[in-house]
Amino acid sequence: MARITLRQLLDHAADRGYAVPAFNISNMEQGLAIMAAADACNAPVILQASRGARAYAGDRVLARLIEGLTEMYPHIPVCMHLDHGNTLSTCVTAIQNGFTSVMMDGSLLEDGQTPADYAYNADVTRRVVEVAHAAGVSVEGEIGVLGSLETGMGDQEDGHGATGKLAEHQLLTDPDDAARFVADTGVDALAIAMGTSHGAYKFSRKPDGSVLAMHVIEEIHSRMPNTHLVMHGSSSVPEDLQNIINSYGGDIKPTWGVPVEEIQRGIRSGVRKVNIDTDNRLAMTAAIRKSLTEHPAEFDPRRYLKQAMVMMQDVCRQRFDAFGASGNAERMMPIPLEKMAKRY
Numbered sequence: 001m002a003r004i005t006l007r008q009l010l011d012h013a014a015d016r017g018y019a020v021p022a023f024n025i026s027n028m029e030q031g032l033a034i035m036a037a038a039d040a041c042n043a044p045v046i047l048q049a050s051r052g053a054r055a056y057a058g059d060r061v062l063a064r065l066i067e068g069l070t071e072m073y074p075h076i077p078v079c080m081h082l083d084h085g086n087t088l089s090t091c092v093t094a095i096q097n098g099f100t101s102v103m104m105d106g107s108l109l110e111d112g113q114t115p116a117d118y119a120y121n122a123d124v125t126r127r128v129v130e131v132a133h134a135a136g137v138s139v140e141g142e143i144g145v146l147g148s149l150e151t152g153m154g155d156q157e158d159g160h161g162a163t164g165k166l167a168e169h170q171l172l173t174d175p176d177d178a179a180r181f182v183a184d185t186g187v188d189a190l191a192i193a194m195g196t197s198h199g200a201y202k203f204s205r206k207p208d209g210s211v212l213a214m215h216v217i218e219e220i221h222s223r224m225p226n227t228h229l230v231m232h233g234s235s236s237v238p239e240d241l242q243n244i245i246n247s248y249g250g251d252i253k254p255t256w257g258v259p260v261e262e263i264q265r266g267i268r269s270g271v272r273k274v275n276i277d278t279d280n281r282l283a284m285t286a287a288i289r290k291s292l293t294e295h296p297a298e299f300d301p302r303r304y305l306k307q308a309m310v311m312m313q314d315v316c317r318q319r320f321d322a323f324g325a326s327g328n329a330e331r332m333m334p335i336p337l338e339k340m341a342k343r344y
Contacts, residue, residue, distance in 0.1 A: 003070060004077040004334040006101035006138035007188040009044055010228040010272040012332050018324030019267045022046035022081060023316065024277035026053035028065060029284070033309040035069050037316030038076050041326040046101075046273065048081040051090060051112075051160065063097045076329050081140070083275070084160050086112045091128045095137050100337065103140040103191070104128040105160075112160040115145050115170055118177065125185045133186070133344040136337030140273070143181045144173035144193025146232055149211045150204060155197035155233070171195065175219045182227055186344075189228040189273055192220060196233035196258055200278050203256040212258065214265055221270035228272040234258045235278035238315075244286035248293040252282075260322050267323060276319055283315045284308040 013020055023034045025047050038045040047069070049062055057065070066080050082094040082102040087110050091102040106121035108114060125141045132139045147154040147166050154162025162170075173192040182190055194216040196202065203211055217229060237257030245252050263274055291304040298304060320326045 002334045002336065003066075003098070003100045004044065004079050004332070005136065005337065005340050006046070006079050006081060006140065006273070007340065008332070008335050009046070009077065009079050010189055012044075012328065013272045013325070014226075014228060014270075016324075016328065016331075017267070018328065019263075019272050019274050020044055020046050020079075020325050021316070021319040021323055022048045022083075022273050022275045023280060024048050024050060024053065024083060024275070026056050029305050029309050030280065030312065031065055031069050033280075033312040034316050035073050035076065036309070037313045037320060038329070039073050040313070041317055041320040042329045043320040043325040043327070044077040044079075044329050044332065045325075046079045046081050048083040048275070050083040051086065053083075054094075059093065059097045066098065077332055077334055084112070085128070086110050086160070088124065088128055088131065091139075092131060095132060095135055099137070101138040101140065101188075102128065102132055103142070105142045105191075107142045107145050107193075108160075108162060113163045115154075115162055115166065118181075122181060122184045125181075125187060129186045134341060136340035138188040138340075140189040140191060140230060141181065141185055141187035142191040142193075142232075143178050145170045146193055146197050147171050148197050148202070149195040149213065155199060161198060172213055172216055173220065175216075175223050178220045178227075179223050182224060189230050191230040191232050192216060196231060198233045198277070200235075200237055200252065200257070200282065201255045202233065202235075202237065202258065204254075206256050207258070207262070212262060214262055217266050217271060218269045225270065227270065229266070229270045230273040230275070231258070231263065231266055231271050232275045234263055234274045235276050236260055236263075237278060237282065241279070241282040241286045245282065245289055248286075248289035250285070250289055264322065274319075274323060279315050279319075280312050283311040287311040
């Protein structure tokens with residue numbers, strides 16, 4: 001099955017009331033684990049690479065990896081997505097390497113650290129939309145700045161994220177701004193700020209409405225019911241994985257992620273793409289620590305990486321099921337990019 005665009009995938013998800021997990025990848029083992037889980041669940045999937053992943057693995061390697069994964073599982077619709085692009089050129093080079101969707105994160109300036117104003121964000125995102133849509137490629141934009149409502153601080157992950165203290169109006173997307181931004185840019189999906197952040201240390205306690213503002217999603221959805229919303233930084237940081245890591249020599253401090261039931265609440269209010277990275281990192285780390293501790297003489301990476309893939313597959317399967325994506329792979333036929341371009 002050919003690769004699918006984000007727009008077609010999220011349109012299907014909206015029609016059927018589910019969300020698609022977007023899993024970050026930077027190596028072969030992650031890709032194999034995600035695709036094995038998608039196959040087991042008969043689910044479509046979004047594979048996404050950040051600028052950090054592209055620098056780590058290289059565009060040529062990532063492009064060939066995705067090509068190999070789609071050939072291994074031809075019946076699974078796969079969207080290849082750029083996570084947090086910072087410039088038009090970053091997005092264009094992703095498109096040149098086979099990405100069917102790009103994110104232009106104009107909520108920050110080109111340095112990926114300094115919060116931008118509305119005019120900058122709308123202008124650079126609109127220019128990316130013009131180029132991408134001409135090629136049939138989808139675009140995700142972002143309005144608001146990811147960060148913690150507990151501390152007021154931005155988040156830094158993989159070299160991307162606001163630094164320093166942020167005002168509450170920056171950390172919470174304004175519904176009026178969201179509606180204006182979609183109209184001004186023509187994005188296919190919109191990431192919003194409502195208290196989630198990247199990495200493992202999202203909340204110091206189980207989150208409630210004061211630090212995880214799910215009402216923002218509901219307000220925006222009520223204003224724009226046909227806009228596909230995106231939750232970033234939405235790993236749940238499972239306690240059992242934290243415990244395994246710490247039981248085998250790790251030092252993960254007490255932390256809480258985004259509860260799955262809160263994500264499901266978001267799905268009922270228009271969330272169609274949910275970004276997951278930390279949970280898979282924790283799963284692989286837990287399995288590797290356990291394997292090497294129990295088998296200290298082992299030195300063949302294939303042995304412990306195989307265990308890591310098994311544990312990561314379990315996490316991915318859980319997310320496919322919880323978000324309602326399972327069973328939907330066979331219900332769609334990807335539209336070629338040239339035909340998508342004619343729809344814009």
